[in-house]
Amino acid sequence: MTPSESYDLLYAQRGFGSVAGFVTGANPPHTGHEHMHRVALELVDGLLLLPQADIERPEYIRAPYRVTALEALRDVYYPPDRVVLAALRLGYLFAGPREAVLHALIMRNYGCTHAMIGRDHAGVGDLYDMYAAQRVFDLYLPGELGVEVVRFSEVFYCSRCRATATERTCPHDSRYRLMISGTGIREVLRRGYLPPKEICRPEVAHIAIQGVVPRVEGGEGGVYPAGQTIHSLFPFYEVADRLGGYLRPSPLPPGELSDRDLQAALLDSKSHADRVYADVFDEVATAAEVERRLAERWRVEAREILADHRHLLADQVETSGAQEGEAPLLSAPGAEIGPGAGPGNALAGVREKGIKAVDFATDDYPAVGYDDLVLDALALMAESQRDYAMVVEQGDIVGVLERAELVFAFGRGELQAQTRVSNLARDLPWIDAAATFEDVVGFMAARDVFQVCIENRVLDDFMLLRAIWTERLAAAREFREYEPPTGEGAR
Amino acid sequence: MSLEPRVGEVCSRRYVTVSRRRRVVEVARAMAGRWMPCVVVVEEGIPVGIITKQTLVKDVLARGYTGMELTAGDVMRAPIVTVDAGVGARETAALMARTRLRYLAVTDRGRLVGLLSEGHVARLLPSLTAMDPPPPGPRHSGAA
Numbered sequence: 011m012t013p014s015e016s017y018d019l020l021y022a023q024r025g026f027g028s029v030a031g032f033v034t035g036a037n038p039p040h041t042g043h044e045h046m047h048r049v050a051l052e053l054v055d056g057l058l059l060l061p062q063a064d065i066e067r068p069e070y071i072r073a074p075y076r077v078t079a080l081e082a083l084r085d086v087y088y089p090p091d092r093v094v095l096a097a098l099r100l101g102y103l104f105a106g107p108r109e110a111v112l113h114a115l116i117m118r119n120y121g122c123t124h125a126m127i128g129r130d131h132a133g134v135g136d137l138y139d140m141y142a143a144q145r146v147f148d149l150y151l152p153g154e155l156g157v158e159v160v161r162f163s164e165v166f167y168c169s170r171c172r173a174t175a176t177e178r179t180c181p182h183d184s185r186y187r188l189m190i191s192g193t194g195i196r197e198v199l200r201r202g203y204l205p206p207k208e209i210c211r212p213e214v215a216h217i218a219i220q221g222v223v224p225r226v227e228g229g230e231g232g233v234y235p236a237g238q239t240i241h242s243l244f245p246f247y248e249v250a251d252r253l254g255g256y257l258r259p260s261p262l263p264p265g266e267l268s269d270r271d272l273q274a275a276l277l278d279s280k281s282h283a284d285r286v287y288a289d290v291f292d293e294v295a296t297a298a299e300v301e302r303r304l305a306e307r308w309r310v311e312a313r314e315i316l317a318d319h320r321h322l323l324a325d326q327v328e329t330s331g332a333q334e335g336e337a338p339l340l341s342a343p344g345a346e347i348g349p350g351a352g353p354g355n356a357l358a359g360v361r362e363k364g365i366k367a368v369d370f371a372t373d374d375y376p377a378v379g380y381d382d383l384v385l386d387a388l389a390l391m392a393e394s395q396r397d398y399a400m401v402v403e404q405g406d407i408v409g410v411l412e413r414a415e416l417v418f419a420f421g422r423g424e425l426q427a428q429t430r431v432s433n434l435a436r437d438l439p440w441i442d443a444a445a446t447f448e449d450v451v452g453f454m455a456a457r458d459v460f461q462v463c464i465e466n467r468v469l470d471d472f473m474l475l476r477a478i479w480t481e482r483l484a485a486a487r488e489f490r491e492y493e494p495p496t497g498e499g500a501r
Numbered sequence: 502m503s504l505e506p507r508v509g510e511v512c513s514r515r516y517v518t519v520s521r522r523r524r525v526v527e528v529a530r531a532m533a534g535r536w537m538p539c540v541v542v543v544e545e546g547i548p549v550g551i552i553t554k555q556t557l558v559k560d561v562l563a564r565g566y567t568g569m570e571l572t573a574g575d576v577m578r579a580p581i582v583t584v585d586a587g588v589g590a591r592e593t594a595a596l597m598a599r600t601r602l603r604y605l606a607v608t609d610r611g612r613l614v615g616l617l618s619e620g621h622v623a624r625l626l627p628s629l630t631a632m633d634p635p636p637p638g639p640r641h642s643g644a645a
Contacts, residue, residue, distance in 0.1 A: 307545060314522050385627050397620060414603045414619040420626055421591075421598030427630040455563035460555065471554050475533040478562070479526070 011096035016058065016120040019094060026055035030124040030160065031117030034061045035102065035132070036070035037192025038199070038218035039083045040210045042165035045174040046126055047088065050160065057093045058122055059084065064101035068223045069233045071196060075221025079214045086213050096120065106138050107146035111155070114147070118157035125157045129164040140164065165190055167208040169254055172287035174208075185250040185257065186286065188279055194242035197234050198276065200224060201269070206279040209243070236272040237264035244275035253278050254286045367450045368443050370477045371467035377402040378411060380432040387411050387431055398461055400468060401435045407463050409435040438463045450474060505632070506625055508593050509586025512607040512615035518543045521550070521574030529557050529568050538618065539604045542577045548606045548613045550577030583608045584617065590625050597622065 011019075020026050030050035034043065047057055061080055063073045071079075077097050084093045098116070103109050109132035114125040131143040144161045163176035167188040171180055174190070190209045198205045200222045204215045241264040246253050248262045262271075296305065296313070376390040376399040387399045391413055401409035411431050419425040419434055440463045441453055450462055450469060461470045517540045519528055528540055532554060542550040552573060560576045561568055582602055584593055586609040597603065597619060607615040 303545070311522070314520050385630065388623060388626060392624070413623045414597075416626060417594050417619040417622045418598040418601065420622075420629065421594035421596070425626070425630065426633060427627075451558060451562045455559040458559075460558075471558050472533070472536065472538075474562075475529065475554055475557055479529045479533040479568075 011120075013119045013121065016094075016096060020056055020058065020121045024056060024091070024094075028054040028123040029056040029058050029121055030054045030126055031058045031060060031120060031122030031157075032126045033098065033113045033117065033131075034059065034076070034080065035192070036062075036065045036067070036076070036196075038071050038076060038195060038210065038221075039080050039214055040190050040192060040195055040205075041167065041174050041208065042128070042190035044083065044087065044211075045165045046128055046162045047093075049162070050124065050126055051089070051092060053160075054124055055092070057088070058117070058120060059093065059095045060098045060117065060120065061095070062100045062102070063097040064099055066101075069196065069200075070223075071199075071218050072221040072223070075217055079217040079221075082213045082217055083211060087211065102132075104134050106132065106134050107143045110143035111146055111150075114155055114157050114159055118155065122157055124160050126160050126162065128162045167206075167283065169208075169283045169286040170290075172284065185246045186254050187246060188253075188283060189243050189245060191242035193234070194239050196222065197239040198243065198272075200233065201272070203273075203276055205243070206276070206283055208279070208283045235265075235267075236269045237267035240264060240267050240272055240275050244272075244279060247271065247275040247278070253282050366443075367441070367445045367447050367462075367469055367474075368464045368467065370473050371464045371469040372473065373467045375400045375468045378431050379403065380409075380430065380435065382431045383427075384411070384416055384425065384429045384431055384434055385427060388413065388416060396470075398470070399431075400438065400463075401431060405466075407438055407466055407468070410438040410461055411435040412460070440464070447474065447478065505589045505591060505629070507586060508584050508588045508590065508605075508607055508617055509609060509614065511590065511621045511625065512586070512617040513621070514615045516541055516616040518548075519552075519573050520544065521572060521577065523573045524569060525552075525557075525561055525566070525571040525573060525576055526568030528552055528573055529561070532557070539616070540573075541581065541606060541613070541616065542573045542579075543613070548581045548583070550574070550579035551581050551604055551606070552577050553604060581606050583613075585609070586614055590622055590629060593617065594622050 020029050030053070032043070032047065032050070047059075051057055059080055061073075061077050063077060066073060070076075077095075080095060084090075084095055100116075103112070105112070110127055113132065114127070117125040127144050127147070129140045129144075130138070133140075133143070141161075144159075147155075147159045147161075163178050165174050165176055166180075167173070167190060168175045168180045168182050168186050169188070170182040170186040188206055188209050195205050195210050195215075195218075199215065199219045202219075202224075204210075204212065204219065210218075240247050244253075246255075247267075248258075248264065250257050292309075296309075299305070376387075376394040376396055378387040378390060378399045378401055380401060380403070391397065391399050397413040399411045400407045401411060411434060415434055415436075416425060419429070425434070438461065439453065439457060439459055441450060443465045445453075445464065451474065453462060454460065454471065454474075461468055463469075517531065517537060519540050519542055521542050521544055531537065532540060532552075539551055539553040541548050542552060550573070556576055556578065557568075561571065582596075582600060583606045584596060586607050588596075593605070597605070603619040605617045606613055607617050
């Protein structure tokens, strides 16, 4: 394509108002290029890609394959009507930063309003620093070259951000990075591997790998040593035990890394580059999501098992740390268990401490008379936050009225506004003052009652449970908060 | 139009759930420590059982267990009895009377949305009984 043809295509046919140009060299297109192209497409109407087609050295990707790979990138990943590709009959001049100025002028002549210059554009080995080809444009006045130069920092892939980024946009350190080096990508292709998808699109790599010239002499299959390739693409491997992993005690010298290390770094990158962020999301989702239906059930199950074991271990520590002479309220795990009294019995603790049931009975309860209306008794229960009221005659407890029985009676059609306590109360079982907690438990279970009377005082099932089980509340915080409905109180 | 409240309007929308693998001792501690009369046992988000304070007394303590050796799945009452959120209070009270259950799981299109206790229904009794017609009085002969 000639410049006049380019002008016609970009402005007359496509109707662009602004166009960004990008000159590529011997390397296959990669996601670093793509990052710059996408930024440019946000700023301008069109993108003109100008691959240098006259570059041929044994270690480069052959030109037809480079151009085809660039076409594949355009066709699969870019908006089709906004990107134009025109191969340049131009090779490397090895002129350093001045070659970058030449490229900018070429882009201008081809109709570009903007020229994209990345890191080490038209670089010559290590002869110039990475951004010399950008600083050269500081020598010119604004507008002097007739094209606006857009400078880009070095682009890499950050596995923690899960995106391509630069030093200007990413806060994470190098252990999370896959560097995007054209030379490194060539070396990976030459060894017969596809680079990680995060730095080179698979469609591009599939074409480019056909265009590498394999090394035919001895060695590991690459032009450059494996350590150099690792250093250019996977520097995390030198400093950390894995991508995003913990730092090594000391960095690995690139000169001592072999092809096996390159394979390991490749495998790590391919397996985990998108797992880092995904795992972070899983952790947060596990903690934050209320609805667990989408969670991996086996993972949820494993966490529950872990929580169970944690409490078992905590109990062992608590038990072993008990003061001498104090019996724990609950026996240690692993003790004899089973029906009946014994060291494994939950009531053993209270028994061993000599606590009697009567010690937990209370004389604070709502009291009603047989002639009272049940609805009045209900109001009294609500006021005292109990689900029962004691029927008292001449100072003695003679019966109990349970709230649930009122509901059952209403369900049977036996409760009206004028129903009296005498219709629905039942006798309250008495138990001896010397009764133990075991006696009370057995009594309640056998008679299916929830309150007992001891010496004109009341012990209900909640009091019983709290007496036995509330010494250790560590497990309670594992549960979500429970709020009783308004008006019902704490019970 | 009936003015009778629906179950979904009066039930508690906040309730505690546990997996069936959770040890009873932990369930008991939480219930006793926080005055929770019951917890719902769920499996993969579906209510499968219920543990009440009565369960702890009769099925754990009375049988001599510590709670360490039992899981929620071992002691829960299953299957859990559910009531649709759109059911009226009277019908629900009748259900409770027939089954003598004090706690029901409230569902809405099959999904657990709340927990209903006898306490919730009991709070409605004054208004519900006020809606009822008075009981029939003594008959008059009608003869002159």
